[in-house]
Amino acid sequence: MSRDLFRAPPAPRLAFIGRDLQFPVHRIYCVGRNFADHAKEMGAPVERGTPTIFMKPADAIHRDAALPYPPGTTDLHHEVEMVVALGRDAGGPLSPGEGLALVCGHGVGLDLTRRDLQAIAKDKRLPWDVAKGFDASAPVSALRHVDDGRPGPGAALWLEVNGERRQASTLGEMIFGVDDILVHLSQLFRLRAGDLVFMGTPAGVAALKPGDRYRAVLEGIAELDGRVEG
Numbered sequence: 001m002s003r004d005l006f007r008a009p010p011a012p013r014l015a016f017i018g019r020d021l022q023f024p025v026h027r028i029y030c031v032g033r034n035f036a037d038h039a040k041e042m043g044a045p046v047e048r049g050t051p052t053i054f055m056k057p058a059d060a061i062h063r064d065a066a067l068p069y070p071p072g073t074t075d076l077h078h079e080v081e082m083v084v085a086l087g088r089d090a091g092g093p094l095s096p097g098e099g100l101a102l103v104c105g106h107g108v109g110l111d112l113t114r115r116d117l118q119a120i121a122k123d124k125r126l127p128w129d130v131a132k133g134f135d136a137s138a139p140v141s142a143l144r145h146v147d148d149g150r151p152g153p154g155a156a157l158w159l160e161v162n163g164e165r166r167q168a169s170t171l172g173e174m175i176f177g178v179d180d181i182l183v184h185l186s187q188l189f190r191l192r193a194g195d196l197v198f199m200g201t202p203a204g205v206a207a208l209k210p211g212d213r214y215r216a217v218l219e220g221i222a223e224l225d226g227r228v229e230g
């Protein structure tokens with residue numbers, strides 16, 4: 001076999017809380033408009049219909065508490081989200097009820113968004129990649145293994161910025177649940193161990209500025225603290 005021209009970077013990895021175990025990341029799927037209050041604040045229709053799906057590159061994962069302010073935007077927005085981690089391959093399209101068996105852990109993350117570029121993309125019917133898939137656009141906590149606890153529908157999801165509550169909801173407010181989304185994704189993609197799914201954000205999205213400190217919490221499961229660098 002020919003040698004590689006250069007050494008490929010290793011897959012980004014997430015830690016598991018309280019376990020000597022790592023999660024190598026394969027893909028990052030994201031669900032848009034999955035909380036009615038957020039769909040409303042973005043001026044989008046609130047409907048069950050078909051889930052809105054987009055992706056971020058795996059190496060958008062950011063694990064350092066120091067978050068670089070990205071280039072190309074003057075309106076970086078936070079979206080706090082539950083992150084679901086798959087520990088098994090789907091092996092084909094799933095039937096309703098088969099999704100949860102793939103899940104090996106949960107965390108909390110930020111679906112960081114260049115809101116100014118997203119607004120242009122929506123206006124011109126262009127793809128969202130530059131608004132959603134940039135470097136360090138996916139800060140994620142360590143994962144809670146499912147054997148150590150699963151979040152129920154009453155679990156709170158919230159984000160504080162500089163000590164002030166910006167976003168807060170419970171998982172029961174999601175329009176599509178985890179099983180719904182995994183079944184849907186499995187009809188479009190080959191779901192693999194290592195895939196992450198960002199499950200969508202509640203209302204209250206707003207700007208993060210250099211110097212801001214943030215704390216994201218999925219109650220009883222995971223926390224993520226950081227600071228936006230200049």
Ligand code: MN
Nearest residue numbers: 079111200201
């Ligand atoms: Mn989002």
